[in-house]
Amino acid sequence: AQSVTQLDSQVPVFEEAPVELRCNYSSSVSVYLFWYVQYPNQGLQLLLKYLSGSTLVKGINGFEAEFNKSQTSFHLRKPSVHISDTAEYFCAVSAPQGAQKLVFGQGTRLTINP
Amino acid sequence: EAGVAQSPRYKIIEKRQSVAFWCNPISGHATLYWYQQILGQGPKLLIQFQNNGVVDDSQLPKDRFSAERLKGVDSTLKIQPAKLEDSAVYLCASTSRTSAAEQFFGPGTRLTVL
Numbered sequence: 001a002q003s004v005t006q007l008d009s010q011v012p013v014f015e016e017a018p019v020e021l022r023c024n025y026s027s028s029v030s031v032y033l034f035w036y037v038q039y040p041n042q043g044l045q046l047l048l049k050y051l052s053g054s055t056l057v058k059g060i061n062g063f064e065a066e067f068n069k070s071q072t073s074f075h076l077r078k079p080s081v082h083i084s085d086t087a088e089y090f091c092a093v094s095a096p097q098g099a100q101k102l103v104f105g106q107g108t109r110l111t112i113n114p
Numbered sequence: 115e116a117g118v119a120q121s122p123r124y125k126i127i128e129k130r131q132s133v134a135f136w137c138n139p140i141s142g143h144a145t146l147y148w149y150q151q152i153l154g155q156g157p158k159l160l161i162q163f164q165n166n167g168v169v170d171d172s173q174l175p176k177d178r179f180s181a182e183r184l185k186g187v188d189s190t191l192k193i194q195p196a197k198l199e200d201s202a203v204y205l206c207a208s209t210s211r212t213s214a215a216e217q218f219f220g221p222g223t224r225l226t227v228l
Contacts (some may be wrong), residue, residue, distance in 0.1 A: 004156075009209060032215050043118070043205060043219035044157070051215060091155050099145040099209055102217060104156030 002027040002093045006105035013081055014113050021076040021108045023091035033074040034092040034102065035065055044090065050074065051096075061085070087110045116140065118220035120206050126226045132194040135223045138187070139208030147217065148181060148191050149205040157205055163189065168194075193225075201227045 007022040025031060032051050036044040048059025055067040067075045074091060090110045094100040119138040127133050139146050144165050149157035160179065162169040166188040178197070183189040195199055197212070203224050207217040 034215075036219075041221070041224075043221045044207075045219070046216050049215065092156075094215065099162075099164065099211070100215070101147065101159045101162055102149075102157070104153070104158070106156050 001078075002031060002103045004091050004093055004103055004105035006089075006108050008108050009106065010109045010111065011057055012111045012113060015083055016080050018079050019077065019081050019085075019089075019110065021089050021110065023074045023076065023105060025091070025093045027072075027073050027093060028063065030096050031093045032096050032100075033065075033067060034094070035059065035063070035074075035076050036090045036104075038088040038090065038107075047076070047089075080110050081110075083112050083114065085106070085110060092110060118206055118208055118218055119222035120139070120204075120223055122223060123221065124224050125194055126227075126228065129198055129227050130195040132192065133196055133225060134190055134192045135204050135206075135225075137189045137191070137206030137220060139189075139206070140210075140218055143208035143210045143213075143218070144186070145209045146183060147207040147209075148188050148189070149207065151203040151205055151222070153202070160204075196225075196227045198227050201225055 003026045005024045011021045034049045035047040050067045058064045091105040092102040146163045148160045151157040160174045161171040161181045163183045181191045203222040205222045206220045209217045
C-alpha cells in the first residue's frame with residue numbers, strides 16, 4: 001500500500017519570494033509521483049510528474065520538483081511566486097504502470113500575500 | 115479537445131434522500147475514476163472502470179453507493195440513501211494508454227447533505 005504525507009497544511013508566502021511545498025511518500029514498490037493544483041471551485045490540474053529518468057522535473061507555471069529516493073521525498077519548488085499561484089496543491093503517488101489509481105496527500109494551501 | 119464533463123456542479127439534499135452524478139470522460143479514454151474529496155482532505159478513490167468493467171471498488175461503500183458505466187463511455191455515480199458524512203466534492207477523472215499516467219479531472223460536483 002502507498003501513502004503520502006504533505007508536511008505543511010498551509011504555507012503563506014510574500015509575492016516574488018521562493019516557496020517549497022514538502023511531500024513524503026511511503027511505498028514498498030517503486031512509484032510514479034505527481035503534483036496537482038486545485039484552484040477554487042475547479043478540478044485538479046497536473047503541474048508535473050515523475051515517471052523515470054532525471055530526478056529533477058520541470059512543470060508548468062515555473063514549478064519544479066525533485067525526486068529523492070533515499071529520503072522518499074518529492075518536494076515542489078518555485079523560485080518566485082505570483083498572486084495567481086494561490087491555490088491548493090496536492091502530491092500524489094501511483095503504482096508504476098499505466099491507469100493506476102492516485103493516492104493523494106492531504107493538500108497544502110499556498111497563500112500569496114502582496 | 116473537450117475536457118471531462120460533470121453534472122450537476124452543485125447539489126443540496128436532505129439526509130436519506132437519493133442523488134446521482136454524471137460524468138462524460140474525454141473521448142477515447144478507456145479508464146474512468148470517481149474520487150471523493152471531503153473538505154480539507156485529498157481526493158480518495160471510490161471506483162475505477164476500465165471500459166465498462168470495474169477494476170477497483172474496494173473503497174466504495176457498497177451499501178449506499180453504486181456506479182455504472184454501461185457503454186464504456188459516460189458514467190453515473192449514485193448515493194442511496196445519503197448521509198451527512200457524504201457531503202463532499204465528487205471528482206471524475208479519465209485517462210488513456212497514451213496519457214503517460216496523467217489523469218484528467220472534471221470540475222467536480224459539490225454535494226451538501228443537510
